[in-house]
Amino acid sequence: MKKYRIGVDIGGTNVKIALVDFDGKIIYSNTVPTRAEMGYEAGVNNIKQAIKELMSETGESAKTIEAIGFGLPGQIDYKEGIVKNLPNIPGWVNIPLAKIIEDEFSIPTRLDNDVRCAALGELNFGAGKGCENLICITVGTGIGSGIVLNGKLVRGATNAAGEIGHIKMDMTGGPLCGCGDYGCFEAYASGPAIVTMAKEYISGGKSAKYKEMATDGIITPYIVAQAALQGDAVSIQIFKQMGKIIGTGLASVVNLLNPEKIIIGGGVADAGSILLDPIKATLLDRAMPIQGNAVQVVPAQLANTAGVIGASLLINS
Numbered sequence: 001m002k003k004y005r006i007g008v009d010i011g012g013t014n015v016k017i018a019l020v021d022f023d024g025k026i027i028y029s030n031t032v033p034t035r036a037e038m039g040y041e042a043g044v045n046n047i048k049q050a051i052k053e054l055m056s057e058t059g060e061s062a063k064t065i066e067a068i069g070f071g072l073p074g075q076i077d078y079k080e081g082i083v084k085n086l087p088n089i090p091g092w093v094n095i096p097l098a099k100i101i102e103d104e105f106s107i108p109t110r111l112d113n114d115v116r117c118a119a120l121g122e123l124n125f126g127a128g129k130g131c132e133n134l135i136c137i138t139v140g141t142g143i144g145s146g147i148v149l150n151g152k153l154v155r156g157a158t159n160a161a162g163e164i165g166h167i168k169m170d171m172t173g174g175p176l177c178g179c180g181d182y183g184c185f186e187a188y189a190s191g192p193a194i195v196t197m198a199k200e201y202i203s204g205g206k207s208a209k210y211k212e213m214a215t216d217g218i219i220t221p222y223i224v225a226q227a228a229l230q231g232d233a234v235s236i237q238i239f240k241q242m243g244k245i246i247g248t249g250l251a252s253v254v255n256l257l258n259p260e261k262i263i264i265g266g267g268v269a270d271a272g273s274i275l276l277d278p279i280k281a282t283l284l285d286r287a288m289p290i291q292g293n294a295v296q297v298v299p300a301q302l303a304n305t306a307g308v309i310g311a312s313l314l315i316n317s
């Protein structure tokens with residue numbers, strides 16, 4: 001009888017592999033290096049090996065494992081099970097990964113974008129339990145999102161829906177964005193934007209705790225978040241400003257989609273209420289009243305397990 005699924009979360013550095021039961025509980029997990037520099041074949045062989053280990057160490061097989069799901073950081077052809085392109089893992093271009101894995105293990109395999117997998121995880125077993133309409137946002141190097149409407153993941157015509165980070169915030173220009181356009185939301189409010197702001201404060205002569213905390217003078221969003229949590233006034237100011245920008249971007253999304261919940265995850269969200277409170281205040285101020293009053297802004301609950309748990313659910317999504 002089928003009682004488990006396998007979730008695989010591929011990142012630029014590591015691959016997480018987990019055996020997940022039907023209640024979203026992780027029974028077994030393992031992490032192996034992605035080895036992006038060795039090309040996709042070495043990477044895929046590593047993952048195959050790790051799945052074999054998972055099976056031999058847990059004693060489970062195709063008899064008890066219903067499906068394998070992969071969350072990947074980039075463009076995925078969900079219908080065909082093909083990895084189209086992963087910006088941070090060069091060489092993984094047009095890889096028929098679902099077929100490769102199915103041929104090896106005879107277990108149905110699905111692939112999708114990692115942020116979308118995180119949204120599925122939070123929807124079923126985390127902060128979004130019981131929701132019909134939610135947006136799960138990850139604020140890290142960029143800003144990504146997984147959107148659930150009427151209980152279903154929104155994928156779009158070419159499986160590329162959810163690029164909240166590229167909502168235009170500026171009519172005439174603004175900072176250059178990774179997508180090639182200018183004035184996108186994530187160019188103002190993401191990890192790199194926090195670092196830029198933090199450096200500007202220091203060069204403007206302000207004393208800030210993150211400056212002392214930075215090893216070798218390297219300021220990271222994590223350090224600024226830690227300084228904010230320790231009460232550093234400049235760091236708190238930076239997160240207030242970030243929250244205001246994120247809240248402004250989200251006001252348009254809330255007006256458009258009328259979600260009941262926005263779930264915020266990713267490294268920058270570690271700042272907790274220092275970031276969430278200004279987002280909430282800005283939404284109340286700037287979204288239309290009916291939509292703005294209906295939406296709750298909450299932190300993600302599954303942390304770094306959302307990806308594997310969500311990937312394990314792809315077969316039914």
Ligand SMILES: [Zn+2]
Binds near residue numbers: 166179181
């Ligand atoms: Zn952009």
